[in-house]
Amino acid sequence: MEVYAGLAGIPVVKSSISYIDGEKGVLEYRGIPIEELAKNSNFLETSYLLVFGKLPSKEEYEKFVSDVKDNLFLDRSIIQFLKDIPPETHPMKVLQSIIPVLSAFDENKEVLDEKHHYSALVNLLGKVPTILATWKRIKEGKEIVMPDPSLDYGENFLYMISGRKPDKLEGRIFDRCLILHAEHTINASTFTAIVVVSTLADFYSAVSSAVGSLSGRLHGGANERVYYMLNELKHINDIEGYVDQKLSRKERIMGFGHRVYKTYDPRAKIIKEMLDQILSLKGNNELVRIATELEKIVLDRLKGKKIYPNIDFYSGILYSLLGIPVEFYTPVFAMARISGWIAHCKEYIRENKLFRPTQIYDGGHNIRYLPLEKR
Numbered sequence: 433m434e435v436y437a438g439l440a441g442i443p444v445v446k447s448s449i450s451y452i453d454g455e456k457g458v459l460e461y462r463g464i465p466i467e468e469l470a471k472n473s474n475f476l477e478t479s480y481l482l483v484f485g486k487l488p489s490k491e492e493y494e495k496f497v498s499d500v501k502d503n504l505f506l507d508r509s510i511i512q513f514l515k516d517i518p519p520e521t522h523p524m525k526v527l528q529s530i531i532p533v534l535s536a537f538d539e540n541k542e543v544l545d546e547k548h549h550y551s552a553l554v555n556l557l558g559k560v561p562t563i564l565a566t567w568k569r570i571k572e573g574k575e576i577v578m579p580d581p582s583l584d585y586g587e588n589f590l591y592m593i594s595g596r597k598p599d600k601l602e603g604r605i606f607d608r609c610l611i612l613h614a615e616h617t618i619n620a621s622t623f624t625a626i627v628v629v630s631t632l633a634d635f636y637s638a639v640s641s642a643v644g645s646l647s648g649r650l651h652g653g654a655n656e657r658v659y660y661m662l663n664e665l666k667h668i669n670d671i672e673g674y675v676d677q678k679l680s681r682k683e684r685i686m687g688f689g690h691r692v693y694k695t696y697d698p699r700a701k702i703i704k705e706m707l708d709q710i711l712s713l714k715g716n717n718e719l720v721r722i723a724t725e726l727e728k729i730v731l732d733r734l735k736g737k738k739i740y741p742n743i744d745f746y747s748g749i750l751y752s753l754l755g756i757p758v759e760f761y762t763p764v765f766a767m768a769r770i771s772g773w774i775a776h777c778k779e780y781i782r783e784n785k786l787f788r789p790t791q792i793y794d795g796g797h798n799i800r801y802l803p804l805e806k807r
């Protein structure tokens with residue numbers, strides 16, 4: 433028997449939700465290339481596609497958007513809960529702890545029932561942006577901005593965090609970022625979600641656990657770390673030394689490398705294009721200059737290892753230009769990934785099999801118990 437460390441390359445499900453060709457840099461959601469969706473779709477339509485397996489008709493789309501919008505507002509008890517949390521708490525921890533509480537307001541509690549899947553989906557898509565924005569305002573001691581259902585999904589989030597209505601381009605760019613982050617086959621957090629749901633725990637527990645899994649710096653948490661790294665590199669001349677020192681210590685450079693992509697992450701390419709678009713309006717930016725130079729040096733030092741920027745490398749810079757504070761980069765990722773997590777939970781539970789892998793035991797046997805005073 434052999435141990436498959438990190439289950440690398442081991443299929444654990446059959447799925448028709450998304451597809452990656454890591455050598456060619458292809459990503460498709462339900463067979464549609466990510467580039468097509470980022471160009472033509474919006475986040476809620478893409479969420480519908482992921483969860484229900486097809487693009488919605490006009491009526492289906494309108495009903496779905498309206499169901500999400502009906503769920504934007506938070507109960508007073510949830511706002512109070514947020515007010516009682518210590519302000520230093522990272523928003524990923526806030527999200528992870530509050531999501532299970534939302535189940536109290538969902539009357540469809542049976543995990544095997546499709547009604548639960550739908551109500552958890554619209555409840556979480558509706559409330560998670562409001563929770564994050566409300567937490568940001570509370571943390572900063574500012575007045576809470578209530579959701580505005582007349583705005584598009586992404587615009588409403590930018591509005592709630594800042595109190596300012598974003599312009600159309602900012603709203604569209606943010607919405608496209610949400611599309612790019614919505615789904616990515618069986619990554620660590622999605623795997624976490626289906627493991628939880630395989631015990632027949634409900635979708636709120638699965639999504640909350642997936643948030644915890646996403647928060648780590650080898651996964652979604654890397655986008656926040658990239659931002660700190662770029663800020664540490666105050667000058668272009670510092671970069672070579674930084675990279676060489678990191679590599680000589682065998683440390684990872686955040687935002688580079690991927691378990692599946694052995695070429696440029698197609699999502700990072702789209703984010704880079706959007707950065708150019710926003711910079712042409714806002715003017716040049718020092719962080720972008722540093723990131724571009726860092727990318728050149730890392731690609732040069734690691735050539736042969738097939739290591740390229742992943743989605744987390746440029747996303748934070750884009751978020752900073754949209755006025756999103758650094759601690760909220762990973763939570764924004766989580767907000768988008770809800771659709772992917774729920775799509776997988778819904779698919780997995782259809783032919784559920786409890787996850788229960790095995791191990792190769794390499795400890796002792798029949799060891800005598802030694803009383804405390806003899807140890």
Ligand SMILES: CC(=O)SCCNC(=O)CCNC(=O)[C@H](O)C(C)(C)COP(=O)(O)OP(=O)(O)OC[C@H]1O[C@@H](n2cnc3c(N)ncnc32)[C@H](O)[C@@H]1OP(=O)(O)O
Pocket residue numbers: 649650651652654683684685686687688689690691692737739742743744
């Ligand atoms: C949304 C996402 O989750 S995208 C990923 C976000 N995470 C990051 O950006 C963190 C930095 N990246 C990494 O740590 C890794 O690339 C991971 C965890 C994403 C993928 O890791 P794995 O598939 O396990 O790659 P693995 O550990 O096999 O690495 C292969 C080789 O490349 C090196 N390597 C991989 N990524 C990096 C990196 N970012 N910086 C430097 N070296 C790296 C490894 O040290 C290893 O070298 P070795 O063969 O000499 O030991």
Ligand SMILES: O=C([O-])CC(=O)C(=O)O
Pocket residue numbers: 615616618619620651691692742743
């Ligand atoms: O697929 C992965 O391992 C990580 C990733 O890029 C994602 O979840 O978006």
